Structures are given as C-alpha cells and as structure tokens.
Amino acid sequence: MSEHDKLTEDKIFEAATEVFIEKGMDGARMQDIADRAGMNKSLLHYYYRSKDRLFDAVFEMIASKMLKKFAPVFEDNLTFEEKIRFFFREHISFMQKNPRLPAFLLNEINRHPDRIRKFLANVNIGNVWDILYSQHKEDLDKYHITREKIPQIMTTMASLSVFPFAAKKLLEEIFGKVGLKFNDYIEERKTFAADFVIGALENMNRYNFNDESKTQPHDKKKKK
Amino acid sequence: MSEHDKLTEDKIFEAATEVFIEKGMDGARMQDIADRAGMNKSLLHYYYRSKDRLFDAVFEMIASKMLKKFAPVFEDNLTFEEKIRFFFREHISFMQKNPRLPAFLLNEINRHPDRIRKFLANVNIGNVWDILYSQHKEDLDKYHITREKIPQIMTTMASLSVFPFAAKKLLEEIFGKVGLKFNDYIEERKTFAADFVIGALENMNRYNFNDESKTQPHDKKKKK
DNA sequence: ATTAATTTTGACCGCTTGGTTAAACTATTT
DNA sequence: AAATAGTTTAACCAAGCGGTCAAAATTAAT
Known part of the structure; x- marks a missing residue:
C-alpha cells in the first residue's frame, strides 16, 4: 500500500x-x-x-472519538466538584468544535441500536460508576447521594451538555428571535451547567427527607 | 367528501x-x-x-402536538415551584406515551430547519419568557435569578426532560448492563428532575457572588 | 524495457424510488 | 337506469440508487 x-x-x-x-x-x-x-x-x-461498510467505519471513528472525550472525567486527582467543572468545560468545548456530532450519533443510534452495542460491550459502565462512587464517597455522603441516584445524575450531566447541540437548529431558531447568539449561549453554558449541577447536589439531601410524600416513586421495588 | x-x-x-x-x-x-x-x-x-406534502402534514401535526404540551406550564395559578413540578410530570408523561417523538423531531429539525420556522413564526418566545419572568419576579429575585439567565434555565429544563428520550436506545443499552429498566428510570425522573432544578435554583445566588472569578464568561459583551 | 500488479475510470446493470395514467370500480345525481 | 362524479387499482415510467466490471492508466517489480 x-x-x-x-x-x-x-x-x-x-x-x-x-x-x-x-x-x-x-x-x-x-x-x-x-x-x-x-x-x-x-x-x-x-x-x-459497500456503503454499509463505509458508514460503519465512519460511525466507529466518530463514536470512539466521542467516547474518549468522556474518559478524563474519571481521573483520580480531582475533587468531585472539579470533575464536574472539568467535564462541562471539556465536553462542551469538544462539541463546540464538532457541533453536528451529537445529533448525528443520537439519530443513528436510535435507528440502528445494534451498531453501538459492540462499543458498549467493552465498557463496563457499572464498574465505572462504582469506581466514581467510591472515589467520592465522602462528598456524596455529605450530600446524601446514594448509589441508586448515580444513573439520574450521570444522565442529567449528559443532558445538560449534549441536548443544546442535539437541538442546535431549534435553539438557533428560537434564540434568533430574542437576539441571542448560540455561541454566546454555549460559552455561558460551560459554567452555568457546572454551577447548576453543583448547586443541585448541595440541596439534594433536602428533598430526600422533606418531600418523601411528594416524590412518589423514590423507593421502587428493586427486582429480586 | x-x-x-x-x-x-x-x-x-x-x-x-x-x-x-x-x-x-x-x-x-x-x-x-x-x-x-x-x-x-x-x-x-x-x-x-407528494411524499414531501405527506411528510409536511405529519410533521406539522406532531410538532404542534408537542408545542401544545408546553403551553399549560404558563398558567398563572401556580407557584414557580409548582410550575416546575407540573412541567416535568406532564411533559415526561407525554413523552412516555410517545417515546420516539423527541428523536424524530430533533432529527428532522436539524435536517430541515426551515420546516420549524413557520411554527415559531407564530410564537413570540421573548414575550413568553418575559411574562413568565414577571409572573414570578419575587421568587426569582429571591434566588438572585436575572432575566438573562432565563434562556439557560429554560433550555436546562428542556434538556432534563427531552434528552433521555432523544437518547433512549443508547440509555436502554447502557441501563441493560446494570439491570436498570428504562421505564423505572423515567418514572423516577419526573420527580428527580423537578427536585434537581428547584435545588439548583435555590443555590443559584451562591455562585453569582462567590465564584465570579471561577465562572469566567458570565459578563460577556452584550452586542450593541 | 517488459512484465506484472495495482489503481482509476467510465460505461453499465438490476433494482428501487417517487410519481403518473388510464382504466375499473363505486357511489351519487338526475 | 343512465349519466356523472369520485375512488381505487394495476401497470407503467423516468430517474436515481448501490454496486459491478472490464478496460485504461499508473506504478512497481523483473
């Protein structure tokens, strides 16, 4: 060759x-x-x-590129709060340079879920969460965050960073009507999202006690 | 006929x-x-x-159906906190019954942004936000939330509810590996997201004062 | 320089696509 | 019941699709 x-x-x-x-x-x-x-x-x-193989190659490259951007979040030498700030800063900056990737990936995953399966086959997400949890047990205990809340918190962080790009064209259309620039909004979001999450976590304990009646399905039946 | x-x-x-x-x-x-x-x-x-006109009809119906689900959030006889809880409960329940709508809409909007334009032409989003803001000025002042923060807060709420469905197949794949059911996760999310947002807003003032150095671009140049 | 192997091309193929049309069918009007 | 108007069908069409192939062009090996 x-x-x-x-x-x-x-x-x-x-x-x-x-x-x-x-x-x-x-x-x-x-x-x-x-x-x-x-x-x-x-x-x-x-x-x-074939077109299928060409697409597979492209998809794999993009998916792994995306996945690798998540890895540094789990470095040990950062406090929990630092990790949160680090995540939003780096992850959003990456998407800023590749704004169409989130919508592309989400769409293709929904259309052909089997394509993402082999990717996640190599990643034991449960382990990753356990490690993350044990690394910051003190902080999380302080906030009264149990291990069962991890999925909600992780998907929440993903939501806050990914959604604005997945809905980019929609937001641009809306922002255009109030004179707001998408890029300004994104720049602001790096810190807003981090502040928001940290603020919410610090108030998490409150709703574990006060609102047990209001927040109905907190204690659902755990299967077996 | x-x-x-x-x-x-x-x-x-x-x-x-x-x-x-x-x-x-x-x-x-x-x-x-x-x-x-x-x-x-x-x-x-x-x-x-033609296929295009048929699609237009379908798209319009789905988009307006989605849009209408947002309207009740702006009813006056609810406190700010009640509106937040109401939004997540109703909006997520609606998507629970139509789980593929978010991914479909986001994808088609990104692909053909002009199709959503005529929809938003009738909606003065700036006005809606202004009304919402003035309705709850007391609450928002208490939390030290300025009008400029509204876009971040609104997109944050949209993120928290929409993203899990936009990424449904991905999350199902991930959750499957830790024995978590998507529907259980969604059921829990209705209250988690509300608690999360309310908790974050209550802590919002803190980061407006303490972290002015950390949160770099809060005071960006406002055009004009 | 000749041969051999590789890369690039244009012409082509079978199939599917969105879309058309005229005829068959059905219901309505007189 | 005959004529009219509206509905449904099957056959068909040109264009576009992913993909093939043999020949041409280029590069490498002898």
Whole structure:
C-alpha cells in the first residue's frame, strides 16, 4: 500500500464523514461522497466494499472519538466538584468544535441500536460508576447521594451538555428571535451547567427527607 | 367528501405517521406506508400530492402536538415551584406515551430547519419568557435569578426532560448492563428532575457572588 | 524495457424510488 | 337506469440508487 493510496483512502473517509454527518446514513448518496472527494464513485467500492461498510467505519471513528472525550472525567486527582467543572468545560468545548456530532450519533443510534452495542460491550459502565462512587464517597455522603441516584445524575450531566447541540437548529431558531447568539449561549453554558449541577447536589439531601410524600416513586421495588 | 374518504385519508395519515417516526423522512418508503395502510400506493398521491406534502402534514401535526404540551406550564395559578413540578410530570408523561417523538423531531429539525420556522413564526418566545419572568419576579429575585439567565434555565429544563428520550436506545443499552429498566428510570425522573432544578435554583445566588472569578464568561459583551 | 500488479475510470446493470395514467370500480345525481 | 362524479387499482415510467466490471492508466517489480 503506497503513500498515494493512503491519501485517496483518507480522502474518501473524510468526504464520507462530512456527507454522513450532514445527511445521515439514509440521506447520504455514494455519488455525493465521490464528488466531494473529487474522484470516481467506483473507488469508494474499491476501498470500502459497500456503503454499509463505509458508514460503519465512519460511525466507529466518530463514536470512539466521542467516547474518549468522556474518559478524563474519571481521573483520580480531582475533587468531585472539579470533575464536574472539568467535564462541562471539556465536553462542551469538544462539541463546540464538532457541533453536528451529537445529533448525528443520537439519530443513528436510535435507528440502528445494534451498531453501538459492540462499543458498549467493552465498557463496563457499572464498574465505572462504582469506581466514581467510591472515589467520592465522602462528598456524596455529605450530600446524601446514594448509589441508586448515580444513573439520574450521570444522565442529567449528559443532558445538560449534549441536548443544546442535539437541538442546535431549534435553539438557533428560537434564540434568533430574542437576539441571542448560540455561541454566546454555549460559552455561558460551560459554567452555568457546572454551577447548576453543583448547586443541585448541595440541596439534594433536602428533598430526600422533606418531600418523601411528594416524590412518589423514590423507593421502587428493586427486582429480586 | 364522504364518510369513507375521511377514513382512508386518515388511514394514510396514521400509517405515514408511524413509518415516518420509525424510519425518518429519508428512510421512509411510500410503498411501506401504503402497505401499512393496506391499500394501493397511488392513493397516497391521490390524497396527498407528494411524499414531501405527506411528510409536511405529519410533521406539522406532531410538532404542534408537542408545542401544545408546553403551553399549560404558563398558567398563572401556580407557584414557580409548582410550575416546575407540573412541567416535568406532564411533559415526561407525554413523552412516555410517545417515546420516539423527541428523536424524530430533533432529527428532522436539524435536517430541515426551515420546516420549524413557520411554527415559531407564530410564537413570540421573548414575550413568553418575559411574562413568565414577571409572573414570578419575587421568587426569582429571591434566588438572585436575572432575566438573562432565563434562556439557560429554560433550555436546562428542556434538556432534563427531552434528552433521555432523544437518547433512549443508547440509555436502554447502557441501563441493560446494570439491570436498570428504562421505564423505572423515567418514572423516577419526573420527580428527580423537578427536585434537581428547584435545588439548583435555590443555590443559584451562591455562585453569582462567590465564584465570579471561577465562572469566567458570565459578563460577556452584550452586542450593541 | 517488459512484465506484472495495482489503481482509476467510465460505461453499465438490476433494482428501487417517487410519481403518473388510464382504466375499473363505486357511489351519487338526475 | 343512465349519466356523472369520485375512488381505487394495476401497470407503467423516468430517474436515481448501490454496486459491478472490464478496460485504461499508473506504478512497481523483473
């Protein structure tokens, strides 16, 4: 495999990445990708056998790129609060540079859940949460946060950072009507989300005691 | 237009709704819709001229259905805290019954932003926020929440309720590995999200004063 | 320089796509 | 009951789709 080969193969991959993110798997056309790469359509089939395989390659690259951005959150030398701030700062900044990735990934995962399965096969999410929990047991106990709350808290943090990008075009449309720039909003969000989460966690204990009647299904039947 | 016409037209619309939500605009096939409606494909073109118009009809119906679910939040006879709890309870319950709507809507809006434009043309979101703000000025002042924070707070609430459904298949995959049922998680979320937001707002003032150095871009240049 | 292997191309294929049309069918009007 | 209008169907169409293939162009090996 020569120097030039790698170049054309990469050009295909890059063009495919652009088109797939823009149009999605169903909306993308092999001819579009060939045009954007500036070459004959047959070359796409020469290097990647089919549209499906080409998409798989692109999807895997993007998914793992996204996954890797989550990893540094679990570094040990940070306090719980620092981790939260670190997460929002880094994760949102990453999406700022790749604003279409969240919508693309969510859509394709919902459409073909099996594609993400092999990714999560290698990740023991329960373990990760357990480690995170034990690392900060003191902080979490102080806030009266039990292990069962971890899924809610983790998905909450993901919500706060990912949703604005998943709904980017909608928010841009809305913000446009009140003279707000999406990028300003995102810049502000890095700290707002962190402040918000930390503030909520500090008040968490309150609702564990006072509102036991109001918050109905807190103590659900744990299966077996 | 006879009784029977309305029936077949409705059957088309219902079948189209199902298929479009399942496969998206690009992935849906007219033949699929005809099959699901149990009739000849030409009838789709007889009642709706083209795939685009049929999709437009479906999209408009779903979008307005979604929009209407937000309206009751602005009823006057509720306290700010009650509105927050009311929003999460009702909005999440609605999505529980229509779990694929969020992903569908977000994807199609991102793909064709102009389609949502005419919807928002009728809604003066700035006004809605102003009304909401003035309705609860006392509460918000108590929490030291300025009007500029409204967009962050509103999108935060949308994030917390919508994201779990937009990422449903991903979360189901993750939860499956730790023995957590998506529906249990959602049931819990109705109150968790409300508690979380209220707790965060009550702590909001703290970060307005203490952390002015940490939270860098709070006071950005306001254009003009 | 010749051969061999690889890369790139354009022409092509079978199939599916959204969409059309004319005829068959059904209901309504006179 | 005949004519009219509205509904449903099957057959069909051109365009676009992913994919193939053999020949041309290029590079590497002898």
